[in-house]
Amino acid sequence: MSFPNGSQQPAAAPSEQGGGNGQHGFAGQLAESEPAPATSGSALVKVYGSGEAGVRALDNVDIGFAGGRFSAIMGPSGSGKSTLMHCLAGLDTPTSGRVMLGETDLTGLSDKQLTLTRRDRIGFLFQSFNLLPTLTAEQNILLPLELSGRKPDRQWLNELTESLGIDQRLRHRPSELSGGQQQRVAVARALVTRPEVVFADEPTGALDSKSGANLLEFLRGSVRQFGQTVVMVTHDPVAASHADSVVLLADGNIAGRIEEPTQEAVLDSLRRLGG
Numbered sequence: 001m002s003f004p005n006g007s008q009q010p011a012a013a014p015s016e017q018g019g020g021n022g023q024h025g026f027a028g029q030l031a032e033s034e035p036a037p038a039t040s041g042s043a044l045v046k047v048y049g050s051g052e053a054g055v056r057a058l059d060n061v062d063i064g065f066a067g068g069r070f071s072a073i074m075g076p077s078g079s080g081k082s083t084l085m086h087c088l089a090g091l092d093t094p095t096s097g098r099v100m101l102g103e104t105d106l107t108g109l110s111d112k113q114l115t116l117t118r119r120d121r122i123g124f125l126f127q128s129f130n131l132l133p134t135l136t137a138e139q140n141i142l143l144p145l146e147l148s149g150r151k152p153d154r155q156w157l158n159e160l161t162e163s164l165g166i167d168q169r170l171r172h173r174p175s176e177l178s179g180g181q182q183q184r185v186a187v188a189r190a191l192v193t194r195p196e197v198v199f200a201d202e203p204t205g206a207l208d209s210k211s212g213a214n215l216l217e218f219l220r221g222s223v224r225q226f227g228q229t230v231v232m233v234t235h236d237p238v239a240a241s242h243a244d245s246v247v248l249l250a251d252g253n254i255a256g257r258i259e260e261p262t263q264e265a266v267l268d269s270l271r272r273l274g275g
């Protein structure tokens, strides 16, 4: 799996911004010349339940992910990774704080506006593929465009499906495809709208290691070649080592950040966090 004429030149990659201890506003840390992050949250608090039984899943988190980068979110079980991703992606609402997608304040949108924003500007990739079983691979890929009444860019579709090695499988239904092929269909669906950010939740969790590595290399290629922004939650240090950087969470707080992560560096940090 690779991009045709794949350039090895990294896209412009301003380094990721993230509050170290959640005490400073994210915006305050940006130099004036730096572009706004592709996705960010400031003073994010998420409390599930209330009173004694309440769980503070995010505890005043300031975080931003620059565009054109492949970022991973890691941390021990229950540290708030999924909650953070769901809040940034507009799938969940923070109890307080602000979520920005580019220049758009998601926390200020109505439910309908949020739905449209997710559909038109965000790509999603889940562990369980989430393909519709009655649709062919191609129909699944084109579904987000269909829903928004947009015409498919055939050239882009061909480029994507050829790069992913699924161009010969487009008439098949998901049940006729391997797990790796199904996830590649899901990747094409996530990228077909040219979203501002792709959020991936354990995208390799259901794949064998070779299919997983191929998928991660493809995602990395999409970042390198056309500046896609990818934010991925993962438990897997091998998966995280494909990213440009890793943000570590512990107990609902940002606990650190690793640039150009190696598997060993990630494992080391997780051990220190008790993950």
Ligand SMILES: Nc1ncnc2c1ncn2[C@@H]1O[C@H](COP(=O)(O)OP(=O)(O)OP(=O)(O)O)[C@@H](O)[C@H]1O
Residues within 6 Å of the ligand: 048, 049, 055, 056, 057, 075, 076, 077, 078, 079, 080, 081, 082, 083, 084
């Ligand atoms: N819907 C919910 N209701 C109540 N508590 C929740 C809910 N969702 C998450 N939590 C709690 O919030 C905390 C953070 O959960 P979250 O799923 O974000 O963590 P995580 O780091 O993604 O965990 P894992 O790695 O196990 O998937 C945990 O203590 C969890 O039990």
